[in-house]
Amino acid sequence: MALNISPGDHVLDLCAAPGAKLCMILDLLGDSGSVTGVDAARHRLAACRTMLQKYALGDRCRLFVADGTTFSVIPVGSHSDCKTFESGLEEKDDVFKEWTSRRPWKERRKANRSGIPQSVSKSQPPELIYYGRHSGVVGLTKGELYKTVSDDEIGSHGYNKVLVDAECTHDGSVKHIQKFENWGWGTLQRRVLDAERTDNLHVLQLNLLTNGFRLLRVGGSLVYSTCSLTLAQNEDVVEQFLKENVNAELEEIDGARNWPCKSGGIPKTWRFDPFTLQTSGLFVAKFTKVAI
Ligand SMILES: C[S@@+](CC[C@H](N)C(=O)[O-])C[C@H]1O[C@@H](n2cnc3c(N)ncnc32)[C@H](O)[C@@H]1O
The missing domain is CATH 3.40.50.150 (Vaccinia Virus protein VP39)
Structure with a gap:
């Protein structure tokens, strides 16, 4: 309520899990703009992802396991070269395709063996664990999604609204x-x-x-x-x-x-x-x- 969410806003929720406020923001946003949820606790953010999928609220949302004190990914709508789902897929190999919760068997085995920690540290890069079809991620390359921008650019390309709960x-x-x-x-x-x-x-x-x-x-x-x-x-x-x-x-x-x-x-x-x-x-x- 205090954030006064308006249609088209790009919203960052820096301590998002388990996601009660994130869901409310997505509900208020309707069908424009985007919401980026970040949390350092993988298991809590996974619960948030389950909730988004259960209540079909995740279409405009992306979730990163990351340290909120160093997170630096700008809103997707700010990428001037952002491709639509239909147009972007054939042109590059390294593009994000439509989200699937089913990771390949080899990848899951590797993750289990490496004993990935439940919480991330400052130095670990953000890990995208969910994105909706209209979150703007589909069609981007990794480089485009994680592109670093200067503080001056953030002044005009940053988020419209940020929640630090x-x-x-x-x-x-x-x-x-x-x-x-x-x-x-x-x-x-x-x-x-x-x-x-x-x-x-x-x-x-x-x-x-x-x-x-x-x-x-x-x-x-x-x-x-x-x-x-x-x-x-x-x-x-x-x-x-x-x-x-x-x-x-x-x-x-x-x-x-x-x-x-x-x-x-x-x-x-x-x-x-x-x-x-x-x-x-x-x-x-x-x-x-x-x-x-
Ligand atoms: C009060 S809870 C957030 C509740 C959430 N906003 C909601 O409405 O469901 C605080 C969250 O901050 C997360 N957290 C703690 N340290 C963090 C960090 N360095 N970066 C990002 N999230 C962090 C915790 O894992 C926890 O989920």
Whole structure:
């Protein structure tokens, strides 16, 4: 809702799995534009792919297992030489053909033997694990899909909308906290309250936000959200990001005043919480990229 998805938008979802918000974005997008989903956890993104296929929502979507802090693939509609499905296939050998979930037997055996890790590292190249027929991938070569562009070019060829629904401690999610009744409160201490872990998360969140914003075109909008209630993972990230990015401005979120939420610690940011508003916890901030 906060992203204000419009027909024709090219949307990047940088922490996409398991895909609830990605599916909603695809639903709002209709039959133009594209959605690129990225997640570092292969098994979670595979679940997202299953959901897209089950609900027939994946026609305009592509999914990459990749580290969102270094991901650098621009929207498909930005390739001026992008071929349509009908015209592009015969001309080059190395083109992406229509998606098939059935990989050749030899390829599957190789993947099983190599024990591919469940999560990727910064240095691993992105791996395309799904693309829809109208995602713009069909007809491109690998080189075209992974073409690197300068930051200046991203200003005009980047994504119109970016969602960074960042990894966090989930301490605002009532359902998540209830799980610790079974897992034990010591586990809560380690996973949610440990200072080193939350410091690392702050860095990850800032890096995800910074890279998502880099891939946004001038005039585009980015939404940063977490389901944590802490200042460190929300307002502090926003404050530091604004300090480091002079071309970023906080943007008013249309309609937020009518939602069951209250103002965050920084004007134009919003908080949902279980105490006053009887919802799960959520922090939302929206940025726009201005020309400098
Ligand atoms: C809060 S969940 C996202 C939920 C998702 N937006 C949805 O609506 O279903 C955060 C996600 O960030 C992913 N993640 C963690 N580190 C990442 C990284 N460096 N790059 C990309 N994704 C990452 C996790 O695997 C997890 O799936």
